[in-house]
Amino acid sequence: MWSVEALSRDLAVGRTSSRELVEQALACIADPSGEGARAFMKVYADSARADADQADRLRKAGIVRSAVDGLPVSVKDLFDVGGDITRAGSKVLASAAPAAKDAPAVAALRAAGAVIVGRSNMVEFAFGAVGTNPHYGTPKNPWDRKTGRVPGGSSSGAAVAVADRMCVMGLGSDTRGSIRQPAALCGIAGFKPTMRRVSRQGAFPLSYTLDSVGPLAGSVACCAAYDAILAGEPDASLPALPARGLRFLLPRSSAIEGLDPQVGTAFEAALGALSRAGAAIVEQKVPAFDRQAEYFRNGGFAAAEAYAIHRRWTSRSGEYDPRVAKRVVLGKDIAGWEYVELGLMRDAYMREIGALMAPFDAFLTPTSPCIAPSIAEAGASDEAYFHWNSRILRNTGLVNFLDGCAATLPCHPPGEAPVGLMVSGVAMSDRHVLAVAHTVEGVLAARA
Numbered sequence: 001m002w003s004v005e006a007l008s009r010d011l012a013v014g015r016t017s018s019r020e021l022v023e024q025a026l027a028c029i030a031d032p033s034g035e036g037a038r039a040f041m042k043v044y045a046d047s048a049r050a051d052a053d054q055a056d057r058l059r060k061a062g063i064v065r066s067a068v069d070g071l072p073v074s075v076k077d078l079f080d081v082g083g084d085i086t087r088a089g090s091k092v093l094a095s096a097a098p099a100a101k102d103a104p105a106v107a108a109l110r111a112a113g114a115v116i117v118g119r120s121n122m123v124e125f126a127f128g129a130v131g132t133n134p135h136y137g138t139p140k141n142p143w144d145r146k147t148g149r150v151p152g153g154s155s156s157g158a159a160v161a162v163a164d165r166m167c168v169m170g171l172g173s174d175t176r177g178s179i180r181q182p183a184a185l186c187g188i189a190g191f192k193p194t195m196r197r198v199s200r201q202g203a204f205p206l207s208y209t210l211d212s213v214g215p216l217a218g219s220v221a222c223c224a225a226y227d228a229i230l231a232g233e234p235d236a237s238l239p240a241l242p243a244r245g246l247r248f249l250l251p252r253s254s255a256i257e258g259l260d261p262q263v264g265t266a267f268e269a270a271l272g273a274l275s276r277a278g279a280a281i282v283e284q285k286v287p288a289f290d291r292q293a294e295y296f297r298n299g300g301f302a303a304a305e306a307y308a309i310h311r312r313w314t315s316r317s318g319e320y321d322p323r324v325a326k327r328v329v330l331g332k333d334i335a336g337w338e339y340v341e342l343g344l345m346r347d348a349y350m351r352e353i354g355a356l357m358a359p360f361d362a363f364l365t366p367t368s369p370c371i372a373p374s375i376a377e378a379g380a381s382d383e384a385y386f387h388w389n390s391r392i393l394r395n396t397g398l399v400n401f402l403d404g405c406a407a408t409l410p411c412h413p414p415g416e417a418p419v420g421l422m423v424s425g426v427a428m429s430d431r432h433v434l435a436v437a438h439t440v441e442g443v444l445a446a447r448a
Contacts, residue, residue, distance in 0.1 A: 001188060001218030002168045004225045008067050011059065018052040018059075018070030018115060021168075025072040025117050028166045036166060038137035039157040041077045041087065043118040048072065051115045058113075067225050067236055069113030074120040074167040076155055079103045080202035081119065088204040089122040089154075091135050091319045103202025105171060105213050105230055112229045120170055121157030124321045126206045127306065127328065129181050129393040130378050130385060131156035134321050141186055141372045143418050149372040152182030152392060158216045159186040169226050170216040175206045175302055177367075177396025180408040183216050184367035184420025185392070189441075190216040191223040191407045191434065192399060194427045198230045205309060207302040210400045220409050220441045224434045231430075238435040243443050244278025246436060249356070249363040253289035255395045260370045262412070266419040267366045270411040270444055277443045282360070288352050292394070294345065295401045299330040304339055307331030323385055346401060353402055354426050362436050365395050367408040367420030395422065405430040407437035411444055 010016045026045055029036035036043075055070035075081065078088040080099035087093045102110065109116065121136055123129075131153035132138045139160040141149040151160050158170025159182035172179040174192040183190030191214045198213040205211055215226035221238065228236035250256070250271070259267065275281055299306075306328050317325050357363065370391050378388040399406040399422075406424035423440055425433040
């Protein structure tokens with residue numbers, strides 16, 4: 001995977017050029033033996049080359065717009081790109097009118113000099129954690145391609161594109177884990193920010209209450225560089241935090257139970273490494289984490305709000321992925337009083353976890369309790385699909401319901417099944433959580 005820091009250094013000294021990097025990315029996308037045809041909905045080859053050439057000309061003139069200037073990126077298919085149709089991975093929107101302008105997140109990347117190479121594939125309307133799309137294909141997870149494993153969703157193409165060096169960063173969205181799940185299953189990093197920090201305008205919504213916009217990239221530091229741009233924060237640097245003195249909450253709850261053996265082993269090894277590095281890990285019961293069935297009953301906010309969005313297309317339900325359509329319809333029968341009570345429950349949850357987290361820098365859980373199942377296994381039946389969908393997103397939704405922020409980073413040994421470690425915090429602790437996750441990343445890297 002590519003690194004923002006290393007590529008920026010190479011560009012600065014002339015070891016490479018933006019055009020060369022974009023050509024490498026486009027070659028990876030076009031490689032018939034790879035996953036480019038399924039990872040991307042559309043490729044902007046001509047405009048990407050032109051933007052790369054412009055970045056190179058500006059750099060020669062001494063103008064560098066940001067740390068990511070000239071680096072190739074992708075955008076999830078639910079973001080507006082001026083002059084292009086926003087399909088959101090669907091057939092329903094395939095003939096919609098083109099977007100009038102870039103979404104603010106896309107515009108921010110362009111202003112920073114990022115070169116957009118294409119629109120990445122996704123689960124239809126972002127409603128799924130497995131990563132499959134029956135309309136446009138499912139990109140295989142970069143790990144164990146022979147078996148053909150799911151990439152995770154809904155930002156499936158973004159994760160595969162980053163892992164396979166088709167781009168440096170994939171712009172994604174996260175409603176119940178749609179950035180962190182595919183990042184974890186594909187062995188890369190991802191960051192879900194506090195919802196209000198990054199504009200969601202020009203992004204086709206799944207849930208007005210839970211959606212957030214963030215990056216998938218090769219490392220926490222790379223995610224932090226793009227997060228600062230997306231949030232409009234001038235200082236992209238992270239403070240250096242020594243591991244000694246950091247305090248982590250290890251929530252004794254369902255979030256760390258029922259793990260696949262590979263996940264359990266990698267998670268325990270990561271905790272051990274952090275302890276040896278001087279971090280304090282405090283185990284404590286968190287009953288609120290065991291009440292997810294209440295938070296997401298009948299689809300929760302996402303189902304209620306998705307139905308409000310999609311009911312205009314009721315007559316076209318046969319054009320949907322049937323597994324997406326089933327979840328959208330769940331929202332039809334959610335009563336007003338249930339929606340109000342759900343909001344009150346969320347407020348209480350946020351206060352409870354906020355008070356609990358006061359003495360800690362972050363809480364730690366596995367990002368997903370399982371490794372990626374095969375595409376065949378996850379799609380064998382509706383029962384199998386919804387089992388794996390629920391299992392993959394089990395832990396990540398705790399942060400969305402909290403309106404918190406979370407980074408996922410790989411914690412598995414090289415060559416083994418990807419496992420993500422999630423470093424999470426409360427609302428608006430984003431840059432601190434990123435700094436803490438960057439320290440964790442360094443501790444885990446030192447093991448090798």
